[in-house]
Amino acid sequence: MTGPKPLGEVGEAAIAKHTSRASAIPSGADQLLRPRADSSLPGFLRSLPGVDQVGLEARAAALATRSIKAGAKILALETAISMVDLTTLEGDDTPGKVRALCAKAKAPDPADPGVGPVAAVCIYPDLVSLAKAELANSPVLVAAVATAFPSGRSPLSVKLADVEAAVEAGADEVDMVIDRAALLAGDYARVLLEVREVKKACGGAHLKVILETGELATYDNINRASWIAMLGGADFIKTSTGKVAPASTLPVALLMMEAVREYHGETGRPVGVKVAGGIRTAKDAIRYLVLVNETLPGQWMSKSLFRFGASSLLNDLLVQRYKQIHGVYGGPDDYSLE
């Protein structure tokens, strides 16, 4: 992955190409908080071509019918395993549960050391230091959700403190949520400001921006949110928190991937995509990999640019892999539930 360019420049370059008025997005927070004084960002977002809903859904549905078999299937399953962000985001996450999760992240199939590890574990910020200790000397990263996850309804200062605490505890990645209400109300500048401020607070940690597409109502809003997140400096854009239905769907993921490709074309900066929520079967996971393969350049087919946020998905990937290799269907007690 290439290092992120200065955010202001990246954003301005992209905007300049899309709008006749090449006025820059004001970088000062004060100005950004007054969206009416700033017409360039909404103007730019409105200049994005409208999303063809029927075409998007038809293409996602058509790609979902691809049949991946035999050797390609094993490869797809193992690639998917390496892309999993093993997630637990519940009120009852105990230290023991997180330790078990870390153990599973390191060796998803204890009977077969050839499997895994997964890309990361995804947890609440207060458990980061514990997970870091458990995962010392392993390539598994620790991702923390922050910014008043999942609703994002806190003052910016609180959100930033949340991020700083996670980074201080050693989080390698931060999953933030955008202010959906601001986006729906048309206050795009506020959303951008928050992403930028959080990106600053992240320091060296990677930033994943959760759009919570289930709450954005239209594909055009999802497209705009994707652009705002990328302009704000997101290293990844992520579909959902997993707390809202509908969570990740194929058309939404396809749309976000197309925005990422577009942005990469404009700026040269590759932004990752993370799909999360409602992906429970290996079949679903492979469908997402087909989308990646058909939409984005080859470098996206790796855990540095594509992730699955999931918990129960991992078990199904393991079960299907076992079936491919041994020819026998597995049982419910083969793998640990957490």
Place this chain on the structure above:
Amino acid sequence: MASNPTSTGSGRLGVAKTRKLFIDGAFVRSESGRTFATPGPSGNEVNVAMASRKDVRDAVSAARRCLPAWSGLTAYNRGQILYRMAEMIESRSLEFAELVAVREGCTVAEAKGRVEMSVDRWVWYAGWTDKLGNLAASVNPVAGPYFNFSLPVPTGVVAVFAPASLLGITSVLASTVAAGNVAILVAEERGSLVSTSLAEAVATSDFPAGAVNVLTGIQDELVETVSSHRGIDGLDISGLAPELRVASESAASSSVKRVFSESVVEWTEPPSVSRVLAFVEVKTVWHPIGI
């Protein structure tokens, strides 16, 4: 492929029934799209769905999902649903009699008697649901300050290789679900029509979706997949041809599942509760006695 020109005397072209699989409470075609022809009433050949290993997989996951719902019902409630199954077969007795007459080569009047016998057998097994505990549970004397008791609990997901006759299918299916197990019925080729009609009775009997799944096809072809599947906890091979039983048992050995094999000569013989007890596990509880 055989056609079904069930023409009536008035020159009207009859509407033939599509014989499908029954998985997760829904009638579905085989994932493979295959069918096979089998002799039906009035000399017509009937096309029946031919299940593949992926249909087995789907049936197992549906059954697994349903297990907490079915085994979690009160025994009384399960009994009521089995009684209802008897009611449903009774109300369709004409349809079943026709199928039985074709299958077993007897007159419709004789077949009617066998359908009635099957209805009575559902009732017989229905009665056992809430009496099983009284039969198989015990209070055990132990050397310690414990109240120690054992009780029967369902084995779980049980695959049943069914025989071809309605009475045989009834016996293997009713006894399995009476104990609280969820069932995957793999129909004998010649019992396909009876099995698919039985699935329709199941669908209208308040069984939760997935409690009973019916696969029609070639048993020979499905033996290996079903027997080796580690998501299946028990295997009833009573309906399997003797030469297939060995293959089934050896495929089942890798996952140490409970295999029940009964060499029944005649399903018309009086039923036995041993069939119900074949797929229960014993749960023993050590309860400390207060001092």
